[in-house]
Amino acid sequence: xxxxxxxxxxxxxxxxxxxxxxxxxxxxxxxxxxxxxxxxxxxxxxxxxxxxxxxxxxxxxxxxxxxxxxxxxxxxxxxxxxxxxxxxxxxxxxxxxxxxxxxxxxxxxxxxxxxxxxxxxxxxxxxxxxxxxxxxxxxxxxxxxxxxxxxxxxxxxxxxxxxxxxxxxxxxxxxxxxxxxxxxxxxxxxxxxxxxxxxxxxxxxxxxxxxxxxxxxxxxxxxxxxxxxxxxxxxxxxxxxxxxxxxxxxxxxxxxxxxxxxxxxxxxxxxxxxxxxxxxxxxxxxxxxxxxxxxxxxxxxxxxxxxxxxxxxxxxxxxxxxxxxxxxxxxxxxxxxxxxxxxxxxxxxxxxxxxxxxxxxxxxxxxxxxxxxxxxxxxxxxxxxxxxxxxxxxxxxxxxxxxxxxxxxxxxxxxxxxxxxxxxxxxxxxxxxxxxxxxxxxxxx
Amino acid sequence: xxxxxxxxxxxxxxxxxxxxxxxxxxxxxxxxxxxxxxxxxxxxxxxxxxxxxxxxxxxxxxxxxxxxxxxxxxxxxxxxxxxxxxxxxxxxxxxxxxxxxxxxxxxxxxxxxxxxxxxxxxxxxxxxxxxxxxxxxxxxxxxxxxxxxxxxxxxxxxxxxxxxxxxxxxxxxxxxxxxxxxxxxxxxxxxxxxxxxxxxxxxxxxxxxxxxxxxxxxxxxxxxxxxxxxxxxxxxxxxxxxxxxxxxxxxxxxxxxxxxxxxxxxxxxxxxxxxxxxxxxxxxxxxxxxxxxxxxxxxxxxxxxxxxxxxxxxxxxx
Ligand code: B12
Ligand code: SF4
Numbered sequence: 001x002x003x004x005x006x007x008x009x010x011x012x013x014x015x016x017x018x019x020x021x022x023x024x025x026x027x028x029x030x031x032x033x034x035x036x037x038x039x040x041x042x043x044x045x046x047x048x049x050x051x052x053x054x055x056x057x058x059x060x061x062x063x064x065x066x067x068x069x070x071x072x073x074x075x076x077x078x079x080x081x082x083x084x085x086x087x088x089x090x091x092x093x094x095x096x097x098x099x100x101x102x103x104x105x106x107x108x109x110x111x112x113x114x115x116x117x118x119x120x121x122x123x124x125x126x127x128x129x130x131x132x133x134x135x136x137x138x139x140x141x142x143x144x145x146x147x148x149x150x151x152x153x154x155x156x157x158x159x160x161x162x163x164x165x166x167x168x169x170x171x172x173x174x175x176x177x178x179x180x181x182x183x184x185x186x187x188x189x190x191x192x193x194x195x196x197x198x199x200x201x202x203x204x205x206x207x208x209x210x211x212x213x214x215x216x217x218x219x220x221x222x223x224x225x226x227x228x229x230x231x232x233x234x235x236x237x238x239x240x241x242x243x244x245x246x247x248x249x250x251x252x253x254x255x256x257x258x259x260x261x262x263x264x265x266x267x268x269x270x271x272x273x274x275x276x277x278x279x280x281x282x283x284x285x286x287x288x289x290x291x292x293x294x295x296x297x298x299x300x301x302x303x304x305x306x307x308x309x310x311x312x313x314x315x316x317x318x319x320x321x322x323x324x325x326x327x328x329x330x331x332x333x334x335x336x337x338x339x340x341x342x343x344x345x346x347x348x349x350x351x352x353x354x355x356x357x358x359x360x361x362x363x364x365x366x367x368x369x370x371x372x373x374x375x376x377x378x379x380x381x382x383x384x385x386x387x388x389x390x391x392x393x394x395x396x397x398x399x400x401x402x403x404x405x406x407x408x409x410x411x412x413x414x415x416x417x418x419x420x421x422x423x424x425x426x427x428x429x430x431x432x433x434x435x436x437x438x439x440x441x442x443x444x445x
Numbered sequence: 446x447x448x449x450x451x452x453x454x455x456x457x458x459x460x461x462x463x464x465x466x467x468x469x470x471x472x473x474x475x476x477x478x479x480x481x482x483x484x485x486x487x488x489x490x491x492x493x494x495x496x497x498x499x500x501x502x503x504x505x506x507x508x509x510x511x512x513x514x515x516x517x518x519x520x521x522x523x524x525x526x527x528x529x530x531x532x533x534x535x536x537x538x539x540x541x542x543x544x545x546x547x548x549x550x551x552x553x554x555x556x557x558x559x560x561x562x563x564x565x566x567x568x569x570x571x572x573x574x575x576x577x578x579x580x581x582x583x584x585x586x587x588x589x590x591x592x593x594x595x596x597x598x599x600x601x602x603x604x605x606x607x608x609x610x611x612x613x614x615x616x617x618x619x620x621x622x623x624x625x626x627x628x629x630x631x632x633x634x635x636x637x638x639x640x641x642x643x644x645x646x647x648x649x650x651x652x653x654x655x656x657x658x659x660x661x662x663x664x665x666x667x668x669x670x671x672x673x674x675x676x677x678x679x680x681x682x683x684x685x686x687x688x689x690x691x692x693x694x695x696x697x698x699x700x701x702x703x704x705x706x707x708x709x710x711x712x713x714x715x716x717x718x719x720x721x722x723x724x725x726x727x728x729x730x731x732x733x734x735x736x737x738x739x740x741x742x743x744x745x746x747x748x749x750x751x752x753x754x755x756x757x758x759x760x761x762x763x
Contacts, residue, residue, distance in 0.1 A: 082678075083674075084671040084675055213448060238752045239749060239753040240487060240752060240753050240755050243488070243753055244487075247450065247485065248450050251451075251452075272752065273752075274752060276718065276722070276745070277725055277745070277748075277752070280721070281729065284725075296711075296714055296718065297707075297711045298711060298714040298715040298716075298719065299718045299722075301715065301718070301719075302721070302722035305662050305663040305703070305722075306666075306722050306726060308663075309663065309666050309667035310726075312667050314667070314668070344663075344664065433702075433705075
């Protein structure tokens with residue numbers, strides 16, 4: 001059962017030496033209590049304390065890191081079954097698959113795509129996470145060559161090596177062993193050799209078995225071999241099997257009923273015959289590494305957006321700091337447009353303003369991250385807030401006119417804002433897409 | 446050693462019947478019994494538990510409809526009967542959701558024409574029907590009355606009741622034995638309150654479908670996703686005021702920036718994938734009816750839903 005922070009603190013060395021990464025033993029104890037740290041981080045714990053603390057403070061799902069360099073990703077360390085209970089922390093790595101039977105030019109093209117493609121939403125660059133190379137040829141040499149082709153692109157992407165034969169992995173690891181690739185997969189037959197490779201190169205290892213108890217048994221076998229960084233592939237033959245098995249694994253891990261299942265889950269989206277559905281399902285239902293063939297333009301944006309949505313903290317909308325922002329280099333006559341500090345709203349409006357090429361100011365008021373309509377409905381957007389924001393951010397020093405453009409959806413407030421601020425209020429369009437037309441017609445007047 | 450999942454649920458989602466066949470006094474070729482869930486979506490052990498239904502949304506007045514759909518469907522959208530027929534035959538929907546968008550024109554008053562529209566759609570397709578009436582308080586009583594009457598016996602699903610406007614729709618549903626969509630803005634407590642209001646004026650539980658309101662993917666979908674999960678779990682834990690099936694309609698999907706501004710060559714694909722990813726996630730969160738506007742989304746969702754069922758329970762009951 002979970003221990004309280006103070007009980008844990010009693011077992012710590014109390015040196016406050018900061019080597020665990022925390023300023024004091026007490027803060028480390030608090031993190032342990034919350035399942036947010038690993039006992040192994042403190043080098044001075046007695047074996048006895050370790051054994052007491054180990055089982056009850058370890059995060060229920062182990063944190064696993066794949067890849068090196070800027071693009072590495074971490075998965076695991078989740079604490080809930082449903083995002084509304086707290087939040088989901090580590091978005092799944094979505095990894096594009098190439099086969100070693102493909103032409104080198106094709107392999108290189110997919111690698112470059114994952115390296116270069118970004119889709120910017122709400123001020124965040126969304127990207128695919130890595131590249132998986134599959135040993136379809138059956139030849140270790142061909143596999144190693146394909147991995148070398150990927151590495152030649154200098155993309156520094158987290159690699160996933162997919163091969164049944166440990167000899168193929170051994171050949172490929174010569175090329176990418178120092179980049180912490182994820183190895184797929186250890187099975188009943190080959191786990192000893194796979195564990196030896198994972199240990200030699202210090203890489204995380206996927207284990208594959210079709211039932212949770214099969215996985216739990218293999219976890220015991222692999223940890224006995226000394227490999228701790230594991231990822232579980234429940235080998236689903238269809239979407240339903242994935243949904244059931246991954247939910248089962250997550251529940252048994254979170255509740256610590258079967259601690260051996262406390263590892264991130266791997267999903268081969270291509271194996272279900274319905275790749276897009278599998279990617280969507282993997283994102284919402286607990287996959288941490290999703291391997292897929294390169295996605296279409298539509299699926300690319302939809303999947304990256306779904307991942308961003310599901311992994312947003314439900315308690316905190318993504319917010320901007322309130323303040324006065326500039327688009328271009330506005331002068332003293334430039335328009336001032338007021339809006340809320342919900343990031344989505346800010347970036348949507350900013351995008352359209354940039355394309356009008358009219359320099360202007362954006363006055364961002366603090367609605368605690370609520371959108372315009374939501375803030376109006378919740379009473380979070382008021383004339384006082386607008387008045388205080390004009391003062392606080394010194395808008396009257398920046399422009400000589402006294403005209404404020406407000407969002408169309410805030411029109412019910414226009415009269416009150418005029419009264420409270422003494423500024424003339426112009427009610428803009430509801431849809432920010434029409435802002436260019438509005439500025440050309442109304443502002444120029 | 447086999448591990449069992451245990452969520453501690455104690456209750457069942459109520460059932461709602463959509464559409465009436467000859468035997469039940471209607472003219473539909475099939476009717477659906479939705480709801481009945483006892484655990485997480487797609488994890489029922491009972492054989493024959495239903496897959497989520499897929500509804501195609503159509504309308505009777507095009508200026509308020511995403512051009513991407515009208516371009517894709519071509520001429521047939523000029524005739525709502527033809528559109529309904531295609532929804533049923535060519536596109537393979539389970540349900541048709543008809544939006545009476547003509548009522549959203551300024552000073553609309555031609556209520557009689559709506560009766561004709563509903564009759565045309567009923568004649569053109571024998572699928573069960575969802576009808577979305579007007580948003581205008583001045584006429585909504587007459588509009589719902591008209592729809593309810595023209596489709597008497599058909600067990601429509603009428604939309605949309607909200608906390609501020611539910612009386613006229615409830616009156617039409619009660620008078621002609623139709624069911625109601627009850628919509629609240631992404632909030633479990635508001636959903637419950639509205640259901641209680643409906644109960645108080647006599648609408649039975651088995652005549653209500655909850656619409657928790659769906660923000661488009663990238664535009665608030667995560668809130669809706671969690672609201673759906675919470676409503677579903679409260680119901681399974683025994684809250685009977687929330688134990689109704691849910692409908693998900695991400696109506697803004699085809700007008701968001703990513704879809705609207707997509708390259709022409711990939712615009713249909715963008716629209717379809719946007720609806721598809723939303724539909725998969727919403728069904729996983731508990732929605733029993735998934736509404737789409739792009740016909741191309743239907744076959745993809747159908748295939749996925751069949752495959753998502755627990756192996757061995759995939760039989761369809763219709
Ligand atoms: C997601 C969402 C929520 C989330 C909050 C998300 C957030 N961070 O704001 C949650 C679930 C918390 C929520 C709560 C509520 N919500 Co809400 N919510 C939505 C939803 C689905 C999407 C909002 C959104 O993200 N829009 C996208 C952003 C970008 O839009 P935007 O900020 O308005 O910006 C656009 C325009 O305004 C314009 N624009 C923006 N700034 C400017 C500036 C200028 C100068 C100009 C010209 C234009 C412009 O450009 C943008 C793009 O066009 C909407 C439905 C909808 N389709 O809008 C309902 C909606 C806004 N919510 C609604 C309601 C009623 C509520 C609640 C009051 C319900 C409740 N629980 O009590 C609460 C209030 C919050 C509270 N008490 O804490 C209603 C509002 C009804 C009304 N017409 O007033 C809506 C419309 C849903 C509905 N149909 O019932 N909501
Ligand atoms: S490393 Fe150990 S002893 Fe040092 S501060 Fe952290 S918990 Fe305390």
